[in-house]
Amino acid sequence: MTTMTEASVREFKMPDVGEGLTEAEILKWYVQPGDTVTDGQVVCEVETAKAAVELPIPYDGVVRELRFPEGTTVDVGTAIIAVDVSGGAPAGAPAEQPVAEQPKAAPKEPEAKPQGRTPVLVGYGVAASSTKRRPRKSSGATVPAAAQAIQTELNGHGAPAVQDRPRPLAKPPVRKLAKDLGVDLATITPSGPDGVITREDVHAAAAPQAATTAVPAVVEAPAPALATAPAPVASYDGTRETRVPVKGVRKATAQAMIGSAFTAPHVTEFVTVDVTRTMKLVEELKQDKEFQGLRVNPLLLIAKALLVAIKRNPDINASWDEASQEIVLKHYVNLGIAAATPRGLIVPNIKDAQAKTLPQLAESLGELVSTAREGRTSPAAMQGGTVTITNVGVFGVDTGTPILNPGESAILAVGAIKLQPWVHKGKVKPRQVTTLALSFDHRLVDGELGSKVLADVAAILEQPKRLISWA
Template structure:
């Protein structure tokens, strides 16, 4: 094999595969040094704070180096793999600043492939945020020369992308800044790697306290010295305790739930209902020729009942716009289904569920569950939800007080369906009974509206024929 010059070696950097994300963990490499790869070939799987996604390489060539082992968390914009590209004259100028002016036209024509291709493949549109963040991440691992080369690449994509880098901040910090009316671009970050912290936002919101807080970076070495504190972590009794790092989906879920609990005022209402007729209908539908090969279970009819209840009470399907102080009424229903996976709780949603027939809804539910169990749920599948169902009954739990999925107005918890003594037609009989719990955002849903929706769902499950008369 002919020896490649440095100009023919391409570095593939960790892309930004989700809005507001700054890092991802490498779960698995599908290639090794010496392997031949082609444009569009998946080379690794990474886990972000939203989901596990596969990354395709945008070059044809031979793998030269894997920069990080599996299990490593890597910042967005950091090179993770190098590929020796045959026949490339001088597409990569970062290693030779003197040749940069000549090399710029080539990246302008070549580099849009990784920047435009990957977000689309994992479920996003063209992501401009990742290119905005890279100039800030560059200094972390590179000297000013490579940082200038990265900026040159951005200029090649258009001046608008290079004019103003996107500030680095975690989603909860962005939410705090939005609530306090603080422009992140005006803040000087004090966190590691140029990340804006909550303290930075509070300091910007209180100008008089800005000077003491801006001195925090001077004292920041104290927290920076805290990494020495991992010593206590190593001192615990490993025979009696196990410590699991919180990252990826679990970390994002924890942050989202804290933000939801302390941002939206939750109200939860409960109703216990006789679902005996619904359970009979489930058995009948399993024998229906139109439902053959589809997943038919109580959750399917509960989902349909909720969709009918939303149709009757459309104001429940809304979101709260804090910035504009508006209630946004949604004329579509993206029905979220909470799913427990080995990587943590995720909430993919069925797009435009309100337009689906019962067989179509059953098919969509089946695909959603299968994809979630296989760990293949894309970030796009978890975006844009409006209302969610969480089925805690599969764990034998009667009910609970579910927390809202951020950005949604309501979530319905379904408890276990059990035989219980129930007064039916004046006599106590064993009936199939369950308890439903509806949590909603009290800023936009009052008690009357929440009660109507929950009562409608219960009435449909008690008398499923209402799916026809009301739907």
């Protein structure tokens, strides 16, 4: 009997979700011991050195054991969850159960636990928060009595348990957005094709909640808080410092920046440019029906200007192969966009950006930014970049000296666009002005080539009509 039980338990191992990654950190479990899982169901979220990724389970069964708690870094190839795929009840379940209360693969109260279970996981049980994420097939099976009692008490009116409802259709980024905004996907009427819930549906559902909580949030802030709050005092019990382990995206970024800074000889050039006409063109494009529903902003035209400059000066789009002692010229542009996220700086890129029209580029930029903000950028989206743009202007910064993304030859920093006095047509007038900074690898890009590229970008932004004549 024991042999049969062990044979029916399958172990799901930590996969390599990127190319050559050796480890990943478990950020969150979406299931607990005793939960029923189905093929393709997301069971946990992990963070690699490149991105956060949700992992689906490849088979049906009942969760027997979570091998590691949240926050643990696990080597690729290590078993992280054990699932009973026999189709029977979890080990330790009572021998006689009414059919209506104990269906074939139903979860149970985790009172009798297999030996060897990680101690920190004991007592997790069937959490109400996790059951909202768990997909259920419409098999007609009922919820165990204990779980039904919990759900009934939470609902307060004997409503059907969450597990009885079909799982709403939504992509992982949309699910993450709903979770962050506190929106129950089951309450949303989908507007997407085939009944798929979209980001707009989630935002629309979150708007009434925000409206109802906005006023109390202000009222609840007590006026005398400043008077009663204790002033910071010296503490010698170790609470004056917080140590944060360097791992995941932050660790990978640190290693990459050190390697880039001390391998490629950096040169940075600057130019201040009048972008008044570019800003006017941005406003015009926002009203253009061809750009309806797309993200149109100055970064879009700056990205297009850089692509045109690269087309006119293709040698800037290259990399240095130290092992072969060769300069590798790229005949495509995978345009990287540096994005600040809660987990650190990432640089996803738009593949073959040089072949995209302006509306297509706008669509790709919108998807890239939204995915990065939601923490769903895939490792593949951050590989193979050739040239990068970093927009420090969104933080009110005039400019900077950016460090090259490893393996690339150039990176363009865009400063804040500000209204400044500027000599225009012989008169001092208020104009929209910004400062651009181009860093490049001086091993393969000399001052002349770098200057030409930067000058071309500036000329296009001063006279954006050149996008048509130079493209």
